[in-house]
Amino acid sequence: xxxxxxxxxxxxxxxxxxxxxxxxxxxxxxxxxxxxxxxxxxxxxxxxxxxxxxxxxxxxxxxxxxxxxxxxxxxxxxxxxxxxxxxxxxxxxxxxxxxxxxxxxxxxxxxxxxxxxxxxxxxxxxxxxxxxxxxxxxxxxxxxxxxxxxxxxxxxxxxx
Amino acid sequence: xxxxxxxxxxxxxxxxxxxxxxxxxxxxxxxxxxxxxxxxxxxxxxxxxxxxxxxxxxxxxxxxxxxxxxxxxxxxxxxxxxxxxxxxxxxxxxxxxxxxxxxxxxxxxxxxxxxxxxxxxxxxxxxxxxxxxxxxxxxxxxxxxxxxxxxxxxxxxxxxxxxxxxxxxxxxxxxxxxxxxxxx
Numbered sequence: 001x002x003x004x005x006x007x008x009x010x011x012x013x014x015x016x017x018x019x020x021x022x023x024x025x026x027x028x029x030x031x032x033x034x035x036x037x038x039x040x041x042x043x044x045x046x047x048x049x050x051x052x053x054x055x056x057x058x059x060x061x062x063x064x065x066x067x068x069x070x071x072x073x074x075x076x077x078x079x080x081x082x083x084x085x086x087x088x089x090x091x092x093x094x095x096x097x098x099x100x101x102x103x104x105x106x107x108x109x110x111x112x113x114x115x116x117x118x119x120x121x122x123x124x125x126x127x128x129x130x131x132x133x134x135x136x137x138x139x140x141x142x143x144x145x146x147x148x149x150x151x152x153x154x155x156x157x158x159x160x
Numbered sequence: 161x162x163x164x165x166x167x168x169x170x171x172x173x174x175x176x177x178x179x180x181x182x183x184x185x186x187x188x189x190x191x192x193x194x195x196x197x198x199x200x201x202x203x204x205x206x207x208x209x210x211x212x213x214x215x216x217x218x219x220x221x222x223x224x225x226x227x228x229x230x231x232x233x234x235x236x237x238x239x240x241x242x243x244x245x246x247x248x249x250x251x252x253x254x255x256x257x258x259x260x261x262x263x264x265x266x267x268x269x270x271x272x273x274x275x276x277x278x279x280x281x282x283x284x285x286x287x288x289x290x291x292x293x294x295x296x297x298x299x300x301x302x303x304x305x306x307x308x309x310x311x312x313x314x315x316x317x318x319x320x321x322x323x324x325x326x327x328x329x330x331x332x333x334x335x336x337x338x339x340x341x342x343x344x
Contacts, residue, residue: 020251022242022285025296036303037284037292045253062252101310104324107301107317 003043003083003097011073015046015082015094016058016116019066024118032118034068039109044096046070048084053092055116066118070096074112078105211238214245232280239283240267243291255287262290262306269304269312269329273336279343297343304329304336314339 023038049055049069059065072082080098087093100106202225211218218241243258270281270293281293281304290307304314312329316339327335 018252022246022250025282025294027296033296035282035284035292035294037286041253041287065252101305101307102313102315102326104315104317104326107303107315 003081003085003095005076005081006083009048009072009082009084009094011071011076013072014049014055014069014116015072015075015096016049016055017044017046017068017070017113018059018062019068019118021064021066024066032066032115034066034110034113034115036106036110038068039070039113040100040106042097042099044080044100045085046094046096047090047092048094049116050092059117067116068113069116070109070113075109078108080105080109209234209237211241213238213241214247216245218244230274230276230278232274232278235280236270236274236283237267239281243283243285246285250285251287253287255285256289258285258291259289259308262308265312266291266293266304266306273333273340277344278340295340295343300339300343302339302343 023035025033059067075096080096083095085093085095204223205226208221281295284292293304295302299319301317306312315326317324
């Protein structure tokens, strides 16, 4: 379902996007960088920051998530449409609609994003043991000598 | 009688001795090389390594020649394992799990492309159930995208020159190796 651009959303309005820990890369200087993966959806869910509502309210019920913003103008400059899509649980829900995967669009969207709240999640890994299901990924890693740079052969990843 | 004929060797005599010694060494090394060829053969060995993610244990088994693991091996495999344990709705926008076949495909690509000195990519999930491998180094952004129902492709951008390349993976191994080499 394509969306038409809503001109009542002004260009300087912030569009808020929750950022999962898996999308945060901490660089060698300790700065949190957002992956372009956070902006790849054709129907990108965001919410409008307006009506005096504190932006951080968008992650009030999402512990461990960060919050980033792009402006509507930035999205439009990259051939995206910005349209309201209110949901019962989030009346300010908005969609940034348009193809993003190719042509450097998603990278440009990411470059225009700024942090509103960033979480320290993602700096640590969950380590544990056990589990209850088992599967395997059959791999056919090719022996090195005939493949130049191939590292290993016959790899199998088994989940206990 | 001159001193040079009693206490010292002449230049000519030195040359003769040096030549004889070199010949002896050459013969020695040659023998060593010949015996090495007949005795030493690389032996494939089975190896195992355990990884943990979100309370689950994974075992990776592979065959190689017992060489040291490259620096990228552990963080890369851990990144793949972490994708497989993502819970439903991990992005808070309704994402499902990452497709294991795409993880496998990405593992195979890395096995074929990376050399021991390669920098490790970040393994990043996509809300669509795909994944991407990312490097951001030396002014270059490189992303290799594996997504559901699409041909894998890569996008490379030089932040200094502004040059941007986007190509399908298929048929562009050489170009991709060149770009990864520039990241080292």
